[in-house]
Amino acid sequence: MSKNNIWYLAGPFHQYQEDVKALAKEHGLVILDANAATSRNGEAKDVPEVTIRPELKAAAVVVEAGGLSQDVVDQLTAELAAIGVIVESFAAQALERPAGELGETGSRLFQVLEAVNAGISSLQSERDGEVEKAGKLQEENEHLRAEIAALKQAAASDPEVEQLKAKLTEAGVTYRANASKESLQKQVDELAK
Incomplete structure (x- = not known):
């Protein structure tokens, strides 16, 4: 019968106020990152309680009724959609600037990803040039080896x-x-x- 001693805990482990490694050792548990685990085989039932450090908790934005106008919400929604198009096009390796107003964040993101694309293109061109040069050197090397072999053969015969x-x-x-x-x-x- 297998012992259920695995504590599936979402990482990173430094986000917790408690020393989770010491707690695991104290309770005879083995910690596995719950975010990376594909199953829950051997999961322990009795695990210590842990709390996330307060400074790492996500700040929640509370919008009270009447706090934001519909125009602002629409503008933010449009900007978020534009950012989504930029990110998706970059992931597909075909960076595309969406039509319309991108907003400050969208414009900056597009500039950064455009610079990344330019850098990658430059590195690819440089690599391709080096590969071509290596190919020519390889051909020259083979040609010289053939000449040496022919000269040796001629001298021997x-x-x-x-x-x-x-x-x-x-x-x-x-x-x-x-x-x-x-x-x-x-x-x-x-x-x-």
């Missing part, structure tokens, strides 16, 4: 080089395997002396 190596081997003289034709010729000429 040169009958004169093979004859020079054979003469040196016959005389018991050591030589570098990748020695040039001129170097080998010089060693053979020294044998005659």
Whole structure:
């Protein structure tokens, strides 16, 4: 039988007045962030009471009857809708400025997101340039490797080089395997002396 000792508590844990880690240890509980948990398996029934620190409680705006005019409420609603369009278009990676008056907050948000888009575009262009440059370097590298291989093949298959190596081997003289034709010729000429 499994023990129900998991305390599902909404994080962040520093928002509580109490030391929740000490409370959990005292009660033999394991704390899991309730916001991130996908199930409530093993949930403890008897958990300590905790309270959110007063300075972190959301401030509630109370509007008494007649406190705001309908025009102000309509203006705020329109501004909020415009902000919603801006945020959604940014999330879809197609930033769009809604028609009509955005209000101060909406205008500022649009400016900030426009600057973010410009920065991202600049970074993408820079990245694309670097990728293109790396591709060209890779092609050049492959070309040079092919040239080196061809030169090695040509040097290895040169009958004169093979004859020079054979003469040196016959005389018991050591030589570098990748020695040039001129170097080998010089060693053979020294044998005659």
